[in-house]
Amino acid sequence: AADEGNDLRTPIVAVLGHVDHGKTSLLDKIRGSTVIDGEAGAITQHIGATAVPLDVISDIAGSLIDPSDFDLPGLLFIDTPGHHSFSTLRSRGGALADIAVLVVDVNDGFQPQTLEALDILKRTQTPFVVAANKIDTTPGWNPQEDTPTLQTIEAQSERAENTLNQRLYEVIGELSDNGFSADMYWRVQDFRGNIGVVPVSALTGEGVPDLLTVLMGLSQRYMKEDMAVDLTGPGAGTVLEVKDERGFGTTLDVVLYDGVIRTDDTVVVGAKNDPIVTEVRALLQPRPLAEIRTEKRFEQVDAVTAAAGVKIAAPDLDDALAGAPVRVVRGRPEEEVVAEVEAELADIEVDTAENGIVVKADTLGSLEAIANALDEAEVPIVRAEVGDVAPRDVAVASTADDPKHEVILAFNVEVLPDAAQQAEDRDIRVFSDDVIYQLVDEYDEFVSEIER
Numbered sequence: 189a190a191d192e193g194n195d196l197r198t199p200i201v202a203v204l205g206h207v208d209h210g211k212t213s214l215l216d217k218i219r220g221s222t223v224i225d226g227e228a229g230a231i232t233q234h235i236g237a238t239a240v241p242l243d244v245i246s247d248i249a250g251s252l253i254d255p256s257d258f259d260l261p262g263l264l265f266i267d268t269p270g271h272h273s274f275s276t277l278r279s280r281g282g283a284l285a286d287i288a289v290l291v292v293d294v295n296d297g298f299q300p301q302t303l304e305a306l307d308i309l310k311r312t313q314t315p316f317v318v319a320a321n322k323i324d325t326t327p328g329w330n331p332q333e334d335t336p337t338l339q340t341i342e343a344q345s346e347r348a349e350n351t352l353n354q355r356l357y358e359v360i361g362e363l364s365d366n367g368f369s370a371d372m373y374w375r376v377q378d379f380r381g382n383i384g385v386v387p388v389s390a391l392t393g394e395g396v397p398d399l400l401t402v403l404m405g406l407s408q409r410y411m412k413e414d415m416a417v418d419l420t421g422p423g424a425g426t427v428l429e430v431k432d433e434r435g436f437g438t439t440l441d442v443v444l445y446d447g448v449i450r451t452d453d454t455v456v457v458g459a460k461n462d463p464i465v466t467e468v469r470a471l472l473q474p475r476p477l478a479e480i481r482t483e484k485r486f487e488q489v490d491a492v493t494a495a496a497g498v499k500i501a502a503p504d505l506d507d508a509l510a511g512a513p514v515r516v517v518r519g520r521p522e523e524e525v526v527a528e529v530e531a532e533l534a535d536i537e538v539d540t541a542e543n544g545i546v547v548k549a550d551t552l553g554s555l556e557a558i559a560n561a562l563d564e565a566e567v568p569i570v571r572a573e574v575g576d577v578a579p580r581d582v583a584v585a586s587t588a589d590d591p592k593h594e595v596i597l598a599f600n601v602e603v604l605p606d607a608a609q610q611a612e613d614r615d616i617r618v619f620s621d622d623v624i625y626q627l628v629d630e631y632d633e634f635v636s637e638i639e640r
């Protein structure tokens with residue numbers, strides 16, 4: 189649908205939460221619900237993302253949704269594995285995702301990665317809803333496949349309903365302890381001021397109609413203006429991963445959030461040193477599930493329009509950075525685009541001090557998030573880089589003249605064997621973790637031990 193000459197792009201929905209709380213299962217459930225009656229559009233698999241068109245959402249949501257209330261084309265879901273920091277998902281100084289679903293296992297409650305996700309949602313001011321998952325594990329549950337929440341709750345015994353309510357109120361309490369006012373989604377009037385909690389089961393599909401309805405409503409109501417973009421303009425995106433792919437060499441997994449990218453485009457990509465300027469050799473999408481047995485896992489496409497996940501194959505991508513911007517040059521001077529990418533990288537760049545600790549992280553976004561956390565804790569950083577812990581990092585750490593600074597913090601990266609050996613030889617402490625605040629806590633503890 190058009191809006192004052194502009195197109196409406198698909199909102200990007202990040203699915204976040206602690207390991208094993210059911211993010212992927214929830215998306216699997218939505219993917220498995222595609223109706224193959226020719227009328228409903230198909231759900232498409234992208235690189236790192238799943239596009240669910242409005243008619244499929246409307247099919248799943250049934251009577252909860254009147255599709256004529258919406259003119260956004262659907263939702264693009266990004267699955268973020270629990271060990272992978274949501275902070276990677278950044279764009280132009282903000283969050284890449286327009287909205288988010290925070291998945292919480294109702295039995296397990298809030299866990300370290302739930303808290304970390306909350307912290308980043310707060311920082312980036314990303315609107316979100318909470319999917320209180322695994323409601324089917326409530327003792328005495330009587331599952332009602334694929335039904336809306338209130339309908340399934342009505343079908344439960346009083347005891348099961350009470351147990352569930354107790355668990356749900358714990359979730360609401362945890363949100364409130366973390367500074368978010370929250371309630372069951374059906375009682376929320378203003379989703380900007382209050383977090384809606386949607387009870388769901390990724391196993392039975394209960395509450396999934398509600399979740400999609402709430403996400404669609406939230407996007408339509410608060411996001412629509414941001415979604416009005418020129419979808420024929422030069423593409424802009426964020427690198428999720430830099431990956432070796434057989435037959436294609438180094439490739440980029442990218443989420444495109446603006447414009448279009450074509451196979452004959454020149455692109456500028458943020459990298460370790462100067463931005464890379466290169467030509468797209470191929471744009472790749474996963475093949476439909478039905479064809480997955482064929483030899484080739486990918487299908488080559490001529491163009492991809494935002495919002496979408498896509499794998500870009502091009503020469504010279506080895507130094508590209510996860511979390512860095514990707515820009516299509518089309519119709520503008522190349523230097524202008526290079527300058528834009530440089531400015532964006534400079535914006536993320538961590539301020540370093542003459543004395544301090546060494547920080548390594550998996551992506552630019554996570555590096556930025558750790559630097560923020562360390563800044564708040566008043567811990568200076570001497571070197572901050574994306575990549576595994578290497579011998580030169582140990583060399584830098586060992587030049588410190590304060591034992592508090594003879595430290596490397598490693599977030600979601602490997603410690604290379606020779607680096608580990610050298611760290612041991614030179615008595616450099618290496619802390620590894622995949623939760624930012626835990627990393628900062630570990631360092632704090634170490635410092636108080638030294639000072640004792």
Ligand code: GTP
Nearest residue numbers: 206207208209210211212213269270322389390391
């Ligand atoms: P990571 O990607 O590792 O962070 O985990 P995840 O959040 O994607 O969790 P995943 O979907 O892999 O689910 C973890 C386990 O929980 C699996 O064994 C699922 O079958 C189970 N599970 C997920 N959702 C539900 C649910 O609603 N009910 C029940 N009973 N089990 C569930």
Ligand code: MG
Nearest residue numbers: 211212269270
């Ligand atoms: Mg998963």
